[in-house]
Amino acid sequence: MAVTRCILLLAVAALGACTGQSLSPKQAMPEGFAGWEDAVPAYRLGPGDRFQVKFTLVPDMDEEVMIGPDGSAGLRMAGQVEAAGLTPTELAGLIETKAKRWMRAPQVSVGLRETPSNRAYVGGSVARPGPYLLNGRVGVMEAIMLAGGFDREARYEEVVLIRRNPQNKPMLRTIDLRNFIETGTAVGDVPMAAGDILFVPRSSIAETGLWVEQFINRVVPFERVFSYTIGRTHGVSTSFP
Template identity: 50%
Template sequence: MRRAFLFLPLLASCAPGTNNFSTTQSISVTENMPEGFAPWTDAMPPYRFGPGDKVKVQYLLTPEINETVLVAPDGSIALRTGVRLTLDSRTGEEASEAVAEASRRVLMHPFVTVSLDEPGAAVAFVGGMVRRAGAYPVTGRRGIAEMITLAGGLEDSARMDQVVLIRRSPENRPMLRTVDLRGFISGRGTEADVPLTAGDIVFVPRSRIAEVGLWVTQAITQTFPFSRSFSYAINRNNPGNLL
């Protein structure tokens, strides 16, 4: 079942242009539309190639034309066989099939494997109430706390108990969950130690989750690759936790 979550803001909670935000209000989720976020899964999505990645292209039957190439800024690669195609946002399996198909112009039986040699596009986006919002490299095992540290730490008005994590599912659909960074820091839980992967969005709200939608629209629309058929708002009359 496809889902979306709509959070409707109370008009009285904050007048436009003011900073009268509460940082302790409860937040609930109301399902309103048949499309949107997929159910959260901890299964790590496959890596998708992007500009700056170095990839290995290996031919099983003709290893003499194996090579390592850099994904260009436009997301494409050019091979010595004359093949040129786009790898941007493709998985290794998808890229292997695409190169094999394109190589049939010069090879009779192209059995091809395309794999990541060195990541260059592995970044996570950090925004909201952090000191230096932006894209930061995902190298090794980095959790939300480490990524926020890279972003200069939290602003004084940050809401730590409901940090938002948005990720693409293995089926390339957006998923959303929140983590209690305050609880993690105080030793009450380890959920904020979620290992991040390329393309993740970490958003630290000031007071309410409605700000996530605004930030995604302003900062991510042109760079984040999945469809954003969802919207945000708040319902304070029906307290609950966002899962």
């Protein structure tokens, strides 16, 4: 099925080249993806993140905690909690619930201290594909520059961004960065979010379809937390845990 779809996409791309009409992958790959939502999703904690827990009425119980590799964190008043995948607000609510064993009406707030799991993956026609830490607001063009910029075969006008919505369904949209490159006007730039996957295709929408099928659906289970190892020698070798 995937091979047939790619052949059809190649045929459509060839037809577009003959007629001079531009083509958009938005119409070519709708299946399997939810409708795009512009709102940036709330940050969800991951292994390695460090957060500050504050008890409003009992400041002596305040503490700074780091999430372990298994996604859990140990707290004095709440014990071991599964913190990975939760927003700071959700984690505060969980800590309050567990702390009620020792406190009558705990009031808890959670603040982020260090967020090493706040990463996005940049792949495709860039110099250094791999995961990149998002420090502050990072747009699509900035993420590509972190990855060393476009290579010679990059298709600037059809950069693909894949993100999970609040219901954990993947969403896909394309971004035209040619105007940004030619004029410096960041119209349509999108802020990156933790867990985003940014793909720069080489030449055609068919390649995007094949990449999503082979890389996203078959190799990467699209988890919130991921780890990649990229090796570059004479060619490119990629290993996935």
